[in-house]
Amino acid sequence: MSFNKITEDLFGKIESLIGKENIIVEHADMERYSRDETEDLQFYPEIVVKPVSAEQISLLLQLCNEHNLPVTARGGGTGLSGAALPVHGGVLISLEKLDKIIEIDERNLQATLESGVITQVFMDAVAEKGLLYPVDPSSKGSCYMGGNIAHGSGGPRVVKYGTIREYILNVEVVLPSGEIIWTGANTLKNASGYSLTQLMIGSEGTLGIITKMVVKLIPRPTHDVLMMASFPSNEQACSAVSAIFRAGVVPSALEFMERRGVEWVIEYDHIQFDLKDGAAAFLMVEVDGNNMDVLFAECEKINEVLEMNGCLDVLFADTSAQKDDLWRIRRVMPVSVKSNSIYKEEDTVVPRAELPRLIHGIKEIGGKYGFESICYGHAGDGNLHVNIIKGSMDDNDWTNKLKEGIREIFELTVSLGGTISGEHGIGLVQREFMPIKFSNVHLDIMRGIKQVFDPKGILNPGKIF
Amino acid sequence: MSFNKITEDLFGKIESLIGKENIIVEHADMERYSRDETEDLQFYPEIVVKPVSAEQISLLLQLCNEHNLPVTARGGGTGLSGAALPVHGGVLISLEKLDKIIEIDERNLQATLESGVITQVFMDAVAEKGLLYPVDPSSKGSCYMGGNIAHGSGGPRVVKYGTIREYILNVEVVLPSGEIIWTGANTLKNASGYSLTQLMIGSEGTLGIITKMVVKLIPRPTHDVLMMASFPSNEQACSAVSAIFRAGVVPSALEFMERRGVEWVIEYDHIQFDLKDGAAAFLMVEVDGNNMDVLFAECEKINEVLEMNGCLDVLFADTSAQKDDLWRIRRVMPVSVKSNSIYKEEDTVVPRAELPRLIHGIKEIGGKYGFESICYGHAGDGNLHVNIIKGSMDDNDWTNKLKEGIREIFELTVSLGGTISGEHGIGLVQREFMPIKFSNVHLDIMRGIKQVFDPKGILNPGKIF
Numbered sequence: 037m038s039f040n041k042i043t044e045d046l047f048g049k050i051e052s053l054i055g056k057e058n059i060i061v062e063h064a065d066m067e068r069y070s071r072d073e074t075e076d077l078q079f080y081p082e083i084v085v086k087p088v089s090a091e092q093i094s095l096l097l098q099l100c101n102e103h104n105l106p107v108t109a110r111g112g113g114t115g116l117s118g119a120a121l122p123v124h125g126g127v128l129i130s131l132e133k134l135d136k137i138i139e140i141d142e143r144n145l146q147a148t149l150e151s152g153v154i155t156q157v158f159m160d161a162v163a164e165k166g167l168l169y170p171v172d173p174s175s176k177g178s179c180y181m182g183g184n185i186a187h188g189s190g191g192p193r194v195v196k197y198g199t200i201r202e203y204i205l206n207v208e209v210v211l212p213s214g215e216i217i218w219t220g221a222n223t224l225k226n227a228s229g230y231s232l233t234q235l236m237i238g239s240e241g242t243l244g245i246i247t248k249m250v251v252k253l254i255p256r257p258t259h260d261v262l263m264m265a266s267f268p269s270n271e272q273a274c275s276a277v278s279a280i281f282r283a284g285v286v287p288s289a290l291e292f293m294e295r296r297g298v299e300w301v302i303e304y305d306h307i308q309f310d311l312k313d314g315a316a317a318f319l320m321v322e323v324d325g326n327n328m329d330v331l332f333a334e335c336e337k338i339n340e341v342l343e344m345n346g347c348l349d350v351l352f353a354d355t356s357a358q359k360d361d362l363w364r365i366r367r368v369m370p371v372s373v374k375s376n377s378i379y380k381e382e383d384t385v386v387p388r389a390e391l392p393r394l395i396h397g398i399k400e401i402g403g404k405y406g407f408e409s410i411c412y413g414h415a416g417d418g419n420l421h422v423n424i425i426k427g428s429m430d431d432n433d434w435t436n437k438l439k440e441g442i443r444e445i446f447e448l449t450v451s452l453g454g455t456i457s458g459e460h461g462i463g464l465v466q467r468e469f470m471p472i473k474f475s476n477v478h479l480d481i482m483r484g485i486k487q488v489f490d491p492k493g494i495l496n497p498g499k500i501f
Numbered sequence: 502m503s504f505n506k507i508t509e510d511l512f513g514k515i516e517s518l519i520g521k522e523n524i525i526v527e528h529a530d531m532e533r534y535s536r537d538e539t540e541d542l543q544f545y546p547e548i549v550v551k552p553v554s555a556e557q558i559s560l561l562l563q564l565c566n567e568h569n570l571p572v573t574a575r576g577g578g579t580g581l582s583g584a585a586l587p588v589h590g591g592v593l594i595s596l597e598k599l600d601k602i603i604e605i606d607e608r609n610l611q612a613t614l615e616s617g618v619i620t621q622v623f624m625d626a627v628a629e630k631g632l633l634y635p636v637d638p639s640s641k642g643s644c645y646m647g648g649n650i651a652h653g654s655g656g657p658r659v660v661k662y663g664t665i666r667e668y669i670l671n672v673e674v675v676l677p678s679g680e681i682i683w684t685g686a687n688t689l690k691n692a693s694g695y696s697l698t699q700l701m702i703g704s705e706g707t708l709g710i711i712t713k714m715v716v717k718l719i720p721r722p723t724h725d726v727l728m729m730a731s732f733p734s735n736e737q738a739c740s741a742v743s744a745i746f747r748a749g750v751v752p753s754a755l756e757f758m759e760r761r762g763v764e765w766v767i768e769y770d771h772i773q774f775d776l777k778d779g780a781a782a783f784l785m786v787e788v789d790g791n792n793m794d795v796l797f798a799e800c801e802k803i804n805e806v807l808e809m810n811g812c813l814d815v816l817f818a819d820t821s822a823q824k825d826d827l828w829r830i831r832r833v834m835p836v837s838v839k840s841n842s843i844y845k846e847e848d849t850v851v852p853r854a855e856l857p858r859l860i861h862g863i864k865e866i867g868g869k870y871g872f873e874s875i876c877y878g879h880a881g882d883g884n885l886h887v888n889i890i891k892g893s894m895d896d897n898d899w900t901n902k903l904k905e906g907i908r909e910i911f912e913l914t915v916s917l918g919g920t921i922s923g924e925h926g927i928g929l930v931q932r933e934f935m936p937i938k939f940s941n942v943h944l945d946i947m948r949g950i951k952q953v954f955d956p957k958g959i960l961n962p963g964k965i966f
Contacts, residue, residue: 141854142747143854144743144852144853144855145743145747146852188690188691188692188696190690190692194689194690195689198663199667199690201666201696201699202663202666202667211942213942215942217940217943217946220920221850221915221919221920221938222852222918222919223850223851223852223882223883223918223919223923224659224660224853224882224883225659225882225884225923225924226653226703226920226922226923227652227653227654227655227703227848227922227923227924227925227926227927228920228922228927228931228938228939229703229927229935229939229965230700230704230708230947230950231653231666231699231702231703232943232946232947234666234699234700234702235696235699235700237696238693238694238696239695243695254751255749255750255751278609278610281610282607282608282610284631284720284721284791285720286720326795326798327792327794327795327798329792330790330791330792330795333792383692385686385688385689385690386688387606387609387611387687387688388689389606389608389609390609414690417689417690418688418690419688419689419690453687453688454686454688455686455688455691455693457691457693458688458691458692459690459692460692461692462692462694470693470694473693474693475680475682477676477678477682479694481682481697481954482695482697484952484953485950485953486695487949488946488949488950488952489946489949500694500695
């Protein structure tokens with residue numbers, strides 16, 4: 037790929053398209069647009085633009101396509117794979133000004149919104165109408181709905197309510213040619229040709245710029261119960277996960293956490309939590325519904341399963357303050373790890389009954405390559421976030437030797453029926469590992485699809501492939 | 502497109518690949534492969550092959566690709582859009598011998614099976630393990646799982662459990678080049694590049710031949726309750742549909758039927774059913790779960806909503822025999838209509854609260870063009886099957902004038918936020934209507950994707966576009 041630099045003339049054209057007040061050209065003012073939440077990576081664009089409409093983006097993309105300028109779209113900047121980083125410079129489109137919830141349609145249980153709406157803002161707005169949008173990434177307080185689509189983002193409640201693929205009905209996309217299309221229809225079912233809606237989900241800004249979406253909503257359950265169980269080993273906690281489903285219960289969340297992760301949260305956030313001796317790992321299990329008797333019966337079943345899998349004790353959160361405290365432990369974990377050490381995070385996912393073998397293997401690989409890890413994640417989906425801690429590893433090993441260890445982790449993941457990302461995407465940092473999962477034939481098909489949408493390759497170059 | 506005929510030499514090569522016992526070359530023996538369930542269309546292939554493995558299909562596709570022979574894949578032959586008809590002749594691949602359920606993995610709540618497994622056979626097999634695969638098209642007794650993927654097929658329970666897109670985790674596909682790939686991973690979440698799994702769903706055999714799949718299963722609910730409500734008008738029945746969800750209940754099925762459809766079922770199948778005077782339309786509402794108290798509470802809420810929307814009476818089915826009888830009315834409806842008159846079926850879908858306007862509009866359009874219709878379908882999804890009855894319409898009007906009426910129906914559907922097929926697919930018969938929903942830009946992207954998978958266009962030519 038060879039791209040042009042933005043000339044003085046093009047700066048002027050972009051400014052007149054987007055407006056002086058919505059562009060940044062000073063290097064010093066771009067710092068926050070040069071990073072996301074991925075490790076310590078940093079790349080500066082040549083210009084940051086904050087368009088206010090799909091029409092502005094359309095004109096901008098036509099210009100960039102004509103002049104061969106790389107374009108990177110950015111949502112809330114919470115990505116964990118570097119997908120929003122402008123590695124080739126060029127134009128960074130921040131979608132922060134496309135922040136309107138256009139309609140919450142209570143008749144159809146659907147909402148139409150712009151792609152720069154913060155996920156939590158949207159969830160709160162539909163909650164006010166007694167409705168639920170259940171796809172809640174840990175970063176929901178700052179990530180954008182458009183970014184969630186672009187990355188196929190998940191969250192704890194996917195285990196019961198399904199992935200984002202089930203909730204995004206229709207997407208407005210600006211293509212590199214400047215054409216604006218809606219990918220689908222505002223319907224719960226659609227068997228009318230290839231699903232470009234599904235193709236946009238997980239496409240990481242490489243096929244088009246998402247500007248609006250129509251989202252399916254569901255009635256909001258009225259009650260929930262949260263349990264926290266401790267186990268003497270990672271493997272026992274992980275074994276309990278699949279056993280819960282086999283007992284006929286589908287929890288609304290089922291999260292795994294290693295002891296050290298909880299210890300670091302307590303240090304970082306001064307949360308009160310009684311970390312029992314001998315507890316090596318924890319499961320948080322939530323059930324929700326409209327009837328407390330049913331939920332108690334489900335909790336009883338879950339409790340039996342937990343005990344059969346060797347759990348040490350089970351804590352029930354009754355009040356919403358207690359629930360918030362427990363959830364806080366899980367939600368603060370990523371930032372606690374980050375604040376404690378240089379780290380790398382891998383987003384492994386396997387069929388859920390393979391979790392014990394996965395975590396056992398990760399620790400073995402860590403032993404072999406001399407790294408420690410803290411694992412936590414959406415165990416109900418088989419999705420384990422592996423946080424590799426630099427600790428006392430020397431810089432050379434960290435930069436070079438570690439890569440082989442990560443490769444082995446992904447090889448293990450794939451050998452267990454899994455893949456190299458469950459919900460963070462490939463972006464910049466995982467792309468070198470794609471051949472572990474995908475054959476050349478498979479990758480060539482993906483590249484072919486990219487070519488159909490973006491013949492000159494201006495959209496988010498350097499990502500996925 | 503210009504294809505070659507199969508030469509004597511190629512017949513010989515195909516025979517030696519697939520085996521004499523698994524091919525049909527006599528025109529007279531091909532009758533059942535020349536039709537599906539779409540109106541009275543009939544197209545003969547030059548040869549029918551019944552491969553026993555993906556490897557055989559791989560060698561066959563290489564041969565067909567090299568010699569420019571059209572290839573059409575066929576599942577159970579229950580399609581309603583003509584997608585399995587070999588309109589360009591050539592090779593018809595029947596997947597009937599790929600009929601093995603390879604594994605029902607109770608640890609992971611997943612199953613691996615071949616694409617020629619009959620949907621009902623699969624559902625029964627997982628039910629024996631206490632599990633549920635909920636995507637149940639009306640044709641489940643004879644359609645194949647591979648065909649269900651190819652068409653994005655639905656069924657009554659999609660309204661609660663989600664579409665087939667949520668259940669198909671991974672698909673083995675033979676490409677026209679002969680390459681065999683698995684499109685995804687055996688995981689509930691996957692954010693690793695473009696989803697070829699989702700692209701295969703609804704691709705109607707135009708991108709590759711589906712040979713195996715990995716399917717998500719869920720715990721089976723232990724109880725259900727079925728209600729049948731009658732209404733004095735179509736519009737009142739349709740209005741009740743969205744009101745049920747707004748009351749906070751998600752039924753496991755919510756089906757609409759017009760009176761005349763029920764009358765024809767009674768005639769055709771001699772079912773006992775008390776068709777009250779003044780009942781113009783019916784809703785079947787099912788709820789399921791693990792607790793009868795909860796289900797009764799939901800039924801009470803539903804009953805209130807039905808009454809507020811003017812329902813005449815509500816029948817509760819208590820025994821499984823009563824439930825089977827009511828479900829039979831709905832399931833026999835397609836064949837009752839078919840046996841009564843020449844007809845055309847359109848698979849409209851809109852946001853569910855727009856159903857009253859859709860059905861009102863359909864009847865108006867019928868008045869204008871002089872046709873009658875019987876409507877029924879998965880109202881909870883906004884999916885209405887419009888059966889246009891030839892009745893006394895003369896042949897010329899049926900063949901020519903009617904097309905304008907159908908066009909108006911689809912224009913109405915699209916104007917209400919809907920699309921031209923909810924679950925039957927585009928196939929042969931709907932493709933002329935694609936431009937009502939899709940711009941040229943959109944269609945060109947679909948054609949571009951087709952080109953990536955199938956550069957010579959040998960797979961199911963003449964479909965979708």
